[in-house]
Amino acid sequence: DIISTLECFVIISLLAGMHAYVLLFCLILGSQYPSIAEEIKGIASSDPVHRKLFVRGLAWNTTSETLCAAFQEHGEIEEGAVIFDKATGRSRGYGFITYKYMESAQAALKAPSKMIDGRMAVCNLAYESLSYTNVPPDLGQRKLYIGGLSPDTASEMLLSFFGRHGEIEEGSVAYDKDTNKSR
Template sequence: MEPVSNGNLPPGFDPSTCRSVYVGNVHPNVTESLLIEVFQGSGPVERCKLIRKEKSSFGFVDYYDRRSAALAIMTLHGRHIYGQAIKVNWAYASTQREDTSGHFHIFVGDLSSEVNDATLYACFSTYPSCSDARVMWDNKTGRSRGYGFVSFRNQQEAETAITEMTGKWLGSRQIRCNWATKTNAEEKQETDNHNAVVLTNGGSSNAAMEANQDTGSKENPENNPDFTTVYVGNLGHEVVNRDELHRHFYNLGVGAIEEVRVQQEKGFGFIRYSTHGEAALAIQMANGLVVRGKPIKCSWGNKPTPPGTSSKPLPPPIA
């Protein structure tokens, strides 16, 4: 089954139980054997299915464990095969997302770059009939277009949301809301139908995505092995402390944590891992994780780990 797959993951979708990835924008010359060869670098592949299309094919790769799938998303998204950048994200059946074709849709504009589907949905989920939220992404740059759509089962609640949410702060900007017009509603439908896969914050952060634009730069955290620190934002400063943050990331089981810092009054913190790969996997797996009712935002720390920094794993956190 072809998934409705991109940064637009269904609300409540849990990648921790998923071990399959969706591969989009595949060059027509790519074969299943070549796809297996590329993806088995992230771990043993159980099976691979390629659905051929005239201009660009798509497919699915099933791994034996979710760690391999997460690593594939983190390392292979944007990889060029025959000069064409593939799109890699979690795979899931379309039945996991509610059919909103008969629902009432509103347009949400002036979204800041860090807002993703989960953030947008969390913002509007205070309205009980809110059924879906989508941020529109530019497939070429991997960046947000600055607007999205929110669906409601109840028309009156959609109208109330337009009135109440216009001018409210979401991320670093005030949003504006209105009824979705026929033109932009068709764009949303087209995105749904083509299942464009853009790794956002259902995957890595916008900061990490922007880093992908310059794959040759040594200062690019995505490609610089000296970057081993994860930035963790949107923390509830009144409740999240160092031990609690350590516990959440320790439970991911992605590697050795060497340092945990929290700025409680500012609502963010940092997790330093032993290796660049462990930090990359932590960003992929923890981004959007709900901590005390708030989805956290993970990206690369803005500075590489200084040479000679003490490398000793912290003891396990207290349960």
């Protein structure tokens, strides 16, 4: 059987962090016994670490409902929530989406930037947000800070301009909470 690119991506993400001998054992078993491979995938899919996305760059008016609506195209959502400041009651500009199935989360990660309520939001697996060990060593050479933007500059304009020069992994404009203008 030929494994699809998405299945390879799912398998690689499941195996990240395993000891070499455990990894080798799982690969041998999975290649010889497809039912065991499906069982391993099922067990891994039951763990929310493979299904939960961290979404940052949300508009201040984004609700849990609009967040879920933006991500439901990739599959059934178990839970979705925008995080609010307990003292002020205002959005903190980020949230979480937990899919019912791991494949849905992987599908959403294929296009990590998404326009939600007029802002370009970016998602990644939630456990990656907590760990700096997954930061690629060349990130500093690929990431640009663009200052001095007009207050009316939108994320789409910035992405469109720089997209002419190559593929953009992610990008967004920082906005002032009070004025909703770019900083």
